[in-house]
Amino acid sequence: MKTWSEATEVQPLVSKIMINSIQKGRLSHAYLFQGERGTGKSSLALLLAKTLFCEHKTGVEPCHECVMCKRIESGNHPDVHWIEPDGQSIKIAQIEELQKEFAYTGLESNQKVYIIKDADTLTVNAANRILKFLEEPSRETTAMMLTENSQSILPTIRSRCQMLDLRPLNPVHFQQQLIEEDIPKSNARLLSALTNNLHDAHELHQDESFVQARRLVIQLIEMFTRDSDDAYLFIHQKWIPFFKDRLEQEQALDLLLLAFRDLLYFHIDKKDSIVFFEQNDERLDQFILSFTEESMIYILQYILEAKRKLKQHVQPTLVMEQLTLQIQR
Numbered sequence: 001m002k003t004w005s006e007a008t009e010v011q012p013l014v015s016k017i018m019i020n021s022i023q024k025g026r027l028s029h030a031y032l033f034q035g036e037r038g039t040g041k042s043s044l045a046l047l048l049a050k051t052l053f054c055e056h057k058t059g060v061e062p063c064h065e066c067v068m069c070k071r072i073e074s075g076n077h078p079d080v081h082w083i084e085p086d087g088q089s090i091k092i093a094q095i096e097e098l099q100k101e102f103a104y105t106g107l108e109s110n111q112k113v114y115i116i117k118d119a120d121t122l123t124v125n126a127a128n129r130i131l132k133f134l135e136e137p138s139r140e141t142t143a144m145m146l147t148e149n150s151q152s153i154l155p156t157i158r159s160r161c162q163m164l165d166l167r168p169l170n171p172v173h174f175q176q177q178l179i180e181e182d183i184p185k186s187n188a189r190l191l192s193a194l195t196n197n198l199h200d201a202h203e204l205h206q207d208e209s210f211v212q213a214r215r216l217v218i219q220l221i222e223m224f225t226r227d228s229d230d231a232y233l234f235i236h237q238k239w240i241p242f243f244k245d246r247l248e249q250e251q252a253l254d255l256l257l258l259a260f261r262d263l264l265y266f267h268i269d270k271k272d273s274i275v276f277f278e279q280n281d282e283r284l285d286q287f288i289l290s291f292t293e294e295s296m297i298y299i300l301q302y303i304l305e306a307k308r309k310l311k312q313h314v315q316p317t318l319v320m321e322q323l324t325l326q327i328q329r
Contacts, residue, residue: 035166038196120152169196
């Protein structure tokens with residue numbers, strides 16, 4: 001989303017609110033963008049930052065060509081600060097550093113912007129520090145907090161931000177867009193179920209490790225069809241060593257969720273909704289013999305619970321061990 005016109009097509013309600021506020025000079029001092037990964041939170045934050053600093057706007061649209069726009073795009077503008085998790089959380093030291101920066105007037109203008117990605121990962125101390133910023137807003141300061149889970153953010157922070165909910169993108173429309181960009185239909189179906197972000201979709205399509213991840217998911221399901229400890233051993237010998245960081249672990253569970261959802265759809269004769277497997281995959285007949293419709297509903301719930309535990313930073317090995325035992329019951 002490079003322009004507000006494009007943003008209006010993807011997120012019409014949020015974009016209309018933002019454009020109205022810009023035109024009337026009534027921008028809030030703090031925004032909380034909430035939405036699933038790929039719904040455009042970072043793009044909207046970047047677009048608003050450019051709009052605030054652009055030297056040659058046309059109406060509300062930034063030019064993208066001036067020095068200000070280019071520096072913001074490259075992440076080198078001294079008055080636009082991006083804060084991201086250091087490891088698994090945003091720590092108080094990062095916020096203290098931000099406070100030092102804000103103790104000075106803007107280096108290139110009176111305006112200052114800070115954007116906090118994954119704001120739900122703020123530690124308690126870091127969140128309390130940010131709260132002081134929000135309680136004493138400066139007319140020249142605009143804060144943007146981005147999150148997939150606003151309920152994990154302190155209520156006192158939420159109450160001081162204008163909350164904007166970004167709706168999930170239409171997967172059918174996105175799938176067609178991928179096909180038009182020469183991604184095979186079978187891959188486009190899966191990618192559109194995993195992400196709404198065009199760049200992420202292309203990266204996954206070209207990533208050999210994604211092919212291997214898909215293969216490991218199928219192998220794990222095969223292990224579940226056997227009456228043995230094979231699945232438990234597989235988790236320790238193959239799964240955990242391959243999926244190392246949190247993003248990879250969450251993506252692995254997303255793939256497993258889609259695979260079991262496909263089995264359920266196949267079981268209830270909704271074959272047109274299958275995205276993980278090929279619709280003519282012979283393994284589908286074999287797999288559904290091992291799982292009843294009722295058991296697959298429970299398995300989907302177990303996987304969703306495992307995803308929640310990863311978000312809460314429960315040790316990944318423990319999460320997968322428990323999930324394996326639940327599925328094998």
